[in-house]
Amino acid sequence: MTPRVHRTKAPRGFTLIELLVAISVMALLSLVSWRGLDSMSRATTQNQQRADAVLTLQATLAQWGADLDATTALAQTRPIDWDGRVLRLTRRNSDATAPSVLVVAWTLRGGPDGVRWRRWQSPSFTTRGEWQQAWNLAASWAQDGGAQPGGYGDVALMAADSWQLYFFRDSTWVPAGQLPNATPPPTNPPTPGNPANPTGPIVNMPDGVRLVLSLPPGDGLSGVLTRDWVRPTVGAPKS
Known part of the structure; x- marks a missing residue:
């Protein structure tokens, strides 16, 4: 009687077609994963840019x-x-130990970092002659951004396309350039330390200032921003 011989089958490998299908599936999964990671990275970057833009806007x-x-009104x-x-303001210096004032200017001007809303301020002073010098320098800075003497500050704040101002007077908003309710300049002659009065009328502080700021499109903030400021003494009870 002839014994039976049991033959075991050799292990079967992958065919070429199966390998190609597996490689294609792995490549597809890698591509989908990469796109997902890229989308997450872009979203994170955009969110960070928007958060930075919001913080900059709030500080500005x-x-x-x-x-x-x-802002304060001083004689002459x-x-x-x-x-x-350019918007120029005469304001109290809140950081000084002794009473003093300074000139602040805001404008929209281009620079190495593009067109930005910028702020400038002078050192504090106590005489009218120093005020006149700082007032003139503020106008010069807004025009050409030239070099200023030491101690003068120019800060680029945020990107902007344009801006407009309105003053609230007589219960209505009017363009700031119309200068309503202006007070004629004093006629006192100039004296040492008190040079001639500035040309033109002295504009009284309005009851409110409306800022309309156009922000450029981008990954941060964009569109038109309107901000109203009301003079703190408006509506206060009279003593």
């Missing part, structure tokens, strides 16, 4: 409001002036 508007709140000086390009 806080400084804008602080400058307007601290202008508390506020807008010529369609």
Whole structure:
């Protein structure tokens, strides 16, 4: 009787077609995973840019409001002036130990970092002659951004396309350039330390200032921003 011989089958490998299918599936999964990671990275970057833009905007508007709140009217000086390009303010210096004032200017001007809303301020001073010098330098800075003497600050704040200002007077908003309710300049003759009065009327501080700021399109903030400021003494009870 012949014994039976049991033959075991050799292990079967992958065919070429199966290998190609497996490689294709792995490549597809890798591509999908890469696109998902890329989308997550882009979303994270955009969210960070937007968060940075919001923080910059909040800090800028806080400084804008602080400058307007601290605006003061001194004899033979202008508390506020807008010529369609630069807003100049005479404000109290809240950081000084002794009472003093300084000139602050806001404008939209180009630079190495592009067109940005910019702020400038002078050192603090106590005489009208120093005020006149700082007032003139603020206008020069807005025009050409030339070099200023030491101690003068120019800060680029945020990107912007354009801006407009309106003053609230007589229960209505009017373009700031119309300068309503202006007070004629004093006629006192110039004296040492008190040079001639600035040309033109001295504009009274309005009851409110409306800022309309156009932000450029981008990954951060965009569109038109409107911000209203109301003079703190408006509506206060009279003593």
